[in-house]
Amino acid sequence: MDPWLVTLILFSSLVIGIALGFPIAFVLAGIGVIFTFILWGTQALLMLPSMLYAEGTSFLLIAVPLFVLMANFLEASDIADDLYQAMYYWLGFLPGGLASGTVLICAIFAAMAGISGVATITMGLIAIPSMLKRNYSKKLALGTVSAGGALGILIPPSIIAVIYGSITGTSVGRLFMGGIIPGILLSLFFIAYITLLALINPKMAPPLKEKHPLKEKLILLKGLIFPLGLIILVLGSIYGGIATPTEAAAIGAFGAMLCCIVRKKFTWELLQTAVWRTFKITVMAIWIVFGAACFTSIYSIGGASEFILGLIQGLQVLPIIILIFMLLIWLVLGMFLDPLGMLLITVPVFVPIATTLGFDPLWFGILFIISSESAYITPPFGFNLFYMKAIVPESVTMLDIYLSIIPFVFLQLLLMVLVVIFPDIALWIPNMMVK
Numbered sequence: 260m261d262p263w264l265v266t267l268i269l270f271s272s273l274v275i276g277i278a279l280g281f282p283i284a285f286v287l288a289g290i291g292v293i294f295t296f297i298l299w300g301t302q303a304l305l306m307l308p309s310m311l312y313a314e315g316t317s318f319l320l321i322a323v324p325l326f327v328l329m330a331n332f333l334e335a336s337d338i339a340d341d342l343y344q345a346m347y348y349w350l351g352f353l354p355g356g357l358a359s360g361t362v363l364i365c366a367i368f369a370a371m372a373g374i375s376g377v378a379t380i381t382m383g384l385i386a387i388p389s390m391l392k393r394n395y396s397k398k399l400a401l402g403t404v405s406a407g408g409a410l411g412i413l414i415p416p417s418i419i420a421v422i423y424g425s426i427t428g429t430s431v432g433r434l435f436m437g438g439i440i441p442g443i444l445l446s447l448f449f450i451a452y453i454t455l456l457a458l459i460n461p462k463m464a465p466p467l468k469e470k471h472p473l474k475e476k477l478i479l480l481k482g483l484i485f486p487l488g489l490i491i492l493v494l495g496s497i498y499g500g501i502a503t504p505t506e507a508a509a510i511g512a513f514g515a516m517l518c519c520i521v522r523k524k525f526t527w528e529l530l531q532t533a534v535w536r537t538f539k540i541t542v543m544a545i546w547i548v549f550g551a552a553c554f555t556s557i558y559s560i561g562g563a564s565e566f567i568l569g570l571i572q573g574l575q576v577l578p579i580i581i582l583i584f585m586l587l588i589w590l591v592l593g594m595f596l597d598p599l600g601m602l603l604i605t606v607p608v609f610v611p612i613a614t615t616l617g618f619d620p621l622w623f624g625i626l627f628i629i630s631s632e633s634a635y636i637t638p639p640f641g642f643n644l645f646y647m648k649a650i651v652p653e654s655v656t657m658l659d660i661y662l663s664i665i666p667f668v669f670l671q672l673l674l675m676v677l678v679v680i681f682p683d684i685a686l687w688i689p690n691m692m693v694k
Contacts (some may be wrong), residue, residue, distance in 0.1 A: 262473075266560075268294075269290060269294065272286075272290050273286060273287070273554075277596070281549065283597075283604075284304050284543075284550040285550065287550030287551050287603065288553045288554070290553070290557070291307070291550070291552075291556060292307065298557070301653035310552055311400055311552060311553075311679035318505055319424065319425045320421070320422070320545070321508075322418075322431070322504050322505040322507075323422070324537050325419055326372070326421070326508045328517075328533060328534070329511040329515040330372035331532075331533035332512065332519050332533055333368070333372055333489075334372075334380075334381060335523065335529050335532075336522050337383045337484060338522075339385055340484065341362075341482030342364045342480070343389070346364060347360070348471045348618060350363075351466070351467035353454070353464075353466055353471075354457035354466050355453040355454050355463075355464035356464075357389060357390050357395065357467070357543075358390060358395065358457075358464055359449075359450045361386040361403050361407055362407045362446055362450050363446070363450070364378070364382060365378040365382055366407070366410050366446045367667075368382075369410040369411035369412075369413070369487050370414050370416075371486055371488075371490060371511070371515070375382075378407065378408040379404060379405065379440065380408070381502055382407065383404050383647055383651065386404055387401065388401050388651075393465065394465055398659065399453065399456065399464055400663075401651070401655065401660055401664075402665075402666065402667050404647065405647050405660065405663065406643075406664060407448060408669075409447065409635040409643050412628060412631050412632040413438050413441060413445065414446075414494055415434075415442075415497075416494070416507070416508065417628060419599070420434040420624070421504060421528065421627070422599065423627060426602070426603070427606060427610050427624065429621055430621070431472040431495045431504040431691060434689075435497055435504065437625045437685045437687040438625060438685075440630060440685065440688060440693060441517060441684055441685055444677070444684065445670065452667075459534070459673070485518045485521075488514070490511050494507075496510060498692060506654065508618070515550065547600065551604070554604075571615070578617060578618070581612070581616060582613070582618065584674065586611050586626065588605065588681075589630035589631075589644060593634030593641075594640060595639075596640075597642060598630075600623065601627075601631065602631070621685070621686065622686055626675060626679070629675050629678065632671060633668060633675075636667060636668060638661040638664070638669060644657075648660055
């Protein structure tokens with residue numbers, strides 16, 4: 260079968276399967292199995308189990324359940340309560356201080372947990388009632404938590420970075436480090452927007468009038484000890500070349516469990532719940548990885564990847580135009596797919612193209628991760644928007660949530676543009692790492 264026909268049939272089948280509402284893991288796997296049988300017969304199906312075994316036993320992917328377990332322990336430790344109380348005392352008097360502080364806490368959680376759901380749900384339950392009680396704009400409160408919670412996709416450790424690295428062969432440690440400056444910049448963009456909005460219209464985010472003694476403020480800073488210690492343990496061990504990302508994930512999971520023990524939150528029921536939730540999330544992710552492995556194998560063996568690569572190389576346009584086109588595809592897909600699905604469908608196709616055009620795969624990976632973060636908050640199917648709907652009062656409509664997130668989406672696009680224009684935003688720290 261001609262490569263162009265393989266390409267057309269594969270991607271048409273993929274679009275139809277997703278449009279019909281089937282789980283993406285089964286769509287990918289089903290297409291791979293069916294077309295393997297059609298093209299090469301039953302004997303070719305024997306290669307699938309060995310390929311899936313190789314994927315499932317990847318040492319790098321062990322980091323996924325460990326980071327998820329760490330996030331579950333952190334959620335149970337009630338660290339967020341202490342962080343919010345400290346932020347409330349230290350920043351509440353500033354214009355938009357509660358919202359800006361919420362972004363800071365989300366960034367800290369992102370640097371500990373590696374996933375977005377923990378910060379979104381936790382801060383949604385803590386920060387939104389507090390802001391609404393103090394006459395903050397409903398849309399500002401909703402948008403702040405939805406966007407801040409998504410920082411876990413970009414700020415390391417990021418599970419999306421782990422899977423991107425495992426598929427493309429890019430160093431996960433360097434991907435982690437590449438996300439630090441963009442993550443900090445995006446957090447600062449959010450805070451600057453909130454502060455500017457509060458200065459222009461103080462009624463949207465009024466400063467608090469309560470005064471708190473310096474002694475009380477200093478005492479509350481002890482709540483930063485565990486979070487900062489955990490961040491230094493995980494990221495410091497990777498940056499210093501002491502541990503691999505998988506080993507650092509194990510260190511982080513153990514450190515998060517110690518947080519629960521020291522704070523007297525650790526119980527047998529908590530351990531069971533954390534392990535069970537970790538199991539469910541990991542199985543979902545691994546099934547998608549398995550499905551993508553089936554799809555990309557048939558895609559590569561059928562010659563479709565070489566066909567698309569040759570087609571791109573034959574275009575008489577500047578490489579930056581092709582890059583922009585790929586970024587636009589990610590942004591559109593992010594409105595309808597989860598980041599893991601986006602990654603496994605497009606990255607095996609796009610990375611060889613980007614490399615051929617002379618783009619750094621590490622830098623390209625950071626651009627994908629920024630796109631993934633946008634996918635978490637882009638209507639109509641952004642995950643964080645549905646997390647938010649599940650925890651807010653019934654009076655808050657889905658339209659309220661959609662409208663609240665629009666300014667933050669544009670700030671994420673601004674970050675993407677800056678990383679495209681100034682690649683060192685993503686590459687400076689990785690280039691300084693211990694080799």
